[in-house]
Amino acid sequence: MSERVTLFVYDLSQGMARTMSMGLMGRQIDAIYHTSVVVFGREFFYGQGIMSAIPGTTQHGTPIEHVDMGVTEIPQEVFMEFMDNMRETFTADAYHLLDNNCNNFSNEVCQFLVGQPIPAHITSLPADFLNTPFGQTMRPMIEGMFGPSRHTPSPVPPSAAPPASLSAPTSLSSLSLNPSSSGTVAFMTDLGQLNNAIQSNPATVVYFTSATCPPCRVIAPIYDELVLSKGKQIFGVKVDIGMAQAIGRAYEVRSTPTFMFFLKGKKFSQFSGANQAELRSSIDLLIYSAHPAHPHALLSLKQYKALSGVPILFSSLSSLDAVFAKLRTFLPTEGGLSQAEVKQLDKIHSWLRKREEAKTNPGTEPSMGELGATWKPLLGKLITLLPYETQFPLWDIIRMLVLHPRVAEVYAKDGNLTLVNMFKNVGAKGDEGSKPVALMTLRVACNGFGTPLLGTYILSSAAREATKQLLVSTLLSTVPQQRQTAASLAFNIGVKIAESRSQVLNVASPTISGGPLEDLEEDWSMECLSAIATAIEKEETEEILHRLLGSVANFIFMEEPFSGAVLMNILGLPETLDKKIQDKIVISANVVGLCREVKEMVSSAVTEQARRQDE
Template identity: 35%
Template sequence: MSEPVKLYVYDLSNGMAKQMSLQLTGRQIDGIWHTSIVVFGKEIFYGQGINVTAPGQSHHGNPLHIVDLGTTAIDEETFNEYLEEMREHYTADKLAHRCSGSDFNCNSFTNDCAAFLTGGSIPDFIQDLPSDFLSTPFGAALRPTIDAMYRRPSRTMPSPLSRPAATPSSASPNPDLAASILQAVADQAQQGRLPTIPSPSTTPLQATESLVAPFHSVTNSASLQTLLRTHRAVVVNFSDLITCPPCRVIAPVYEQLALDKGVKTSSGVGAAFAKIDLSTLPGKTLGAEWSVRVMPTFMFFLDGKKISEMKGADANELRSQIDLLLFQAYPPHLHASLSLPAMQTLSLTPILFIQVPSLDTAANKLASFVDSTQWPANTSQSRDEVKHVLFKTILPYLKSRSNTPPSSANSILLSSWAKITSTLAEALPLESLFPLVDLWRLALLDSSVSTWCAAGLQSAPKTIPITVFLSKVTSSAANAPRAYLLTLLRLLSNAFSSRVLAPQLLLGQIRASMTAVLVPTLLHKDASVRTAAASLVFNAAAFLQKGRVEAVRNGGSGKKDIEDEDWEVEMTSAVVEAIDREKMNEDVVHRLTACLGCLLRFSPFYESQMSSLLEVLQARLILKGKLVKGGCGENGVSKKDIRKLIEEIAEKLCP
């Protein structure tokens, strides 16, 4: 009689990964998954060894997802014998939840169980986590939450296996926790306290002792086939650390290569590294299936097909084989071989507007607008309440930023400020809002404010001032008051000072709203507005370029999730047109040209879209036209460094 097999899926990050991974790593990670198998009325999972509990009664609480894996014809007694056999492999000392690895062993365990019971595997989205994710500041900030899931005491069952204590859990992200984690990440990044991997010379690599390394642990054929199917490049190590001295010698080298060349959150480029333990019966079975007769044996797979094999513990040859595999899987971008000295020396630091106005003058002007405006009857806050928050809370905070060290804004202050911002945006005419926008422009230079905004854009985007201000002009930016446009563009430029807020401007609706303002202002009749717009579009393109350069350094030109082909084509067209029309302001031409270079260099869409677009737009002729008389100023661009940049992009990036 067949028995149903279910997979219970839990998110160890309690929703934090889904909420914040994209903005902090450039890659969407929907969860840090813990899984268990439910069959024969029991929930079985790997934690402190192999554990058994009643379904839904583990210390992880209720599962986030329940996946139907089909049915099994294997009887319960045979499955219990299999579990006892697997205890040799999945022991408590091999728990991998605290490593910075690409696969948590709980998922290897459930995948092996699924293969044994049904011949299938657990879903692809669960099996792989980029190998450097927990080594990022965001991953490091999540470590305490993840570790806590595995430090809770367990109770003993009258069984050879153990039952963990049951406690409720939630997969709903907490906005305050999100803000605190974002702040912690921002603080780590600013102070340079990023997590580091211990050096083999000072700390023994864990691969010499257990499976707590950045590896996929494989114990049956179905698990291996799934791994080959879901990764372009795979390296498999068949070894026995107990009886094979060469295996022990090469183990720390293999682990370090897995750390260095595993799948990266910054690019999605890298290989999956697997270990097959030939000291166990399942490992021996797999070894026989692949005709392994020498230990260690390394096999290299590209797109599911074995392309080479290496026997023995030659560290240099292993490195060469892995580098060759990655080169074949992820050939370098065609721009990687170009000599672009002007682009390479171009600073990608965002252009910021940091000048501090007379805060008393700005606040008094805003208050005068409040007093002179007919106040809507349905407004939740009175004039006096708005002015009280402005003068008693916001103004003292902004003045305190000049202290050493500067004061930080707390969530209560910011929530109060955001509330009166929404009120004023409804009550005041557009031409009277620019002092309020300018105060927020200054505040966004404070990491606590930008971090709060980043968290808010995830949980309640309509209440965040950036969204409120953009919504006022998205349909008519070309006709908006000059002062409002100028302060808004400067505010958006300053948002790129934050590594946690910047990605939010390039996602979804907020990107669409920003673009609706940006495109017409690049052609605005006012030179100051054009300069601010050119600064903003450069900041956006420079942010993309940073990610691309990092991806290339990690071994490929991997497409980040934040890249968007349609948006980048639109921006490229708008920037080329703006360069063509700019006849007087050399600084604007400089910023726009630098922006164009960032949009093009290492673009994942260069061959498919950008190259032909540039030909249609005649981008090369337009750029060269800036260098001749009348192209920009009386005699064309005069500064040598700007001329070099224009010539380089025209000749080498524009067909």
């Protein structure tokens, strides 16, 4: 299946380069380019490592241009492997303003996907900049911060000098410090407003700059990106002491750039100079001091950390022929499938059989083309043809299909909400509905987490309520196999939540496959946890308990605030776990250890919340 590749082009100067470059550098430069690549429903870019976002939602604002780079036939899973390899090269520390920047990254990605470089006027910008008198003046400073550049500028006549406008009292800082620009930290000019911001925020960093300061223009975008990447952990502000002289006098700023750091309203530290490494470490130290380590970070949690971070999948294809035979017995003899639809059903059967054979002979993996062009419409029609009670072989087929990343992608972008509607149906019928249908639907839901994109969709705002209904209605089933599968779904949800939480905590190196979850409503998480805690209390099978315990641990590990852990304490989960151990329902060393570690997570979080409330 082909996929469109688009280059998003941004102007970091917000139009200032076009209007001021001739006077500043003696050469027309239309924009300070930042680029990203949009493919497979995500926008990929390079700054603090390789990152991704929903297209058009990055801190860089609105693209000035969308460049159609063509169509790629490379599968998404192959692209993701390529991106994982690229992360070794395009790290946060390897960033170089001239040699290894966002445009170099976009160029390599486009060459891989479509065999075409991005427009030359974008990749040639560093050389164009260095071939100006101003660029050669700035080169030693840039290389002092990022290391030597591979670009060799053209010689400049000895008589050439930076234009007089370089020292003019014009607002050149707006080239990269435009307070109205999307994706930049705002300016402040009022002393009272600044003092109030410092007193109102636990961690504040103030960047003092000036219009005639060349190092300020170099460090400004780095400052913006560092502060914005920390989210709500820190409040950042910029002050141009030329425009806000009262602030400069009040804070005794004698040179620019100067950075001052405030912890709970009091000055914590400061330094002057465009030192990227010192800026990064000072921000991290301030955040650590303002937001002490989570109490869970102080626990050893050996058994929890030994849990697999891989979702539990139901990947067997061994009963393939029996499943299709059973499905055909349920099809109506009249008003059923056309001859073409029967052939399409045969193609699905054949395609899955080849996938089974490919497990032992990888060279025989079938292409998506062999699946047939109308496989999705056919499966949709079968849902409407078959009574609910006889749909279980159909859902078993879908369970096998969604193990393939491209099929999973189709269901993640399904406007018909096929999975959502089925989750709702099973959830509404509860334990009174068809047990085989509920079991197969649970397996489909579990397998959805085998692909990051579909796993994210299952917990998106479009699907999460149906997912919760499915989970809650099946956790207490009278059928052990169904309870085990429901516990697997709970575990997979917990894995996804823990993975997304780690992305937020480590924004410099986020995963690029699937993206962080949308914010999960607290009520949603609490309802899931409450149902899981009830299932733990009633469950007497150690294997199922192990999966349920793993889900609770993932739900509450490193959560902020501590709502989940507090709920578990209120519902008496620690006492329940003690009883499971005392009654010998839990006997394996790893499960007993996990019980004790979950109790430690709950206890430490409850204690920390009480401490914070007392402050």
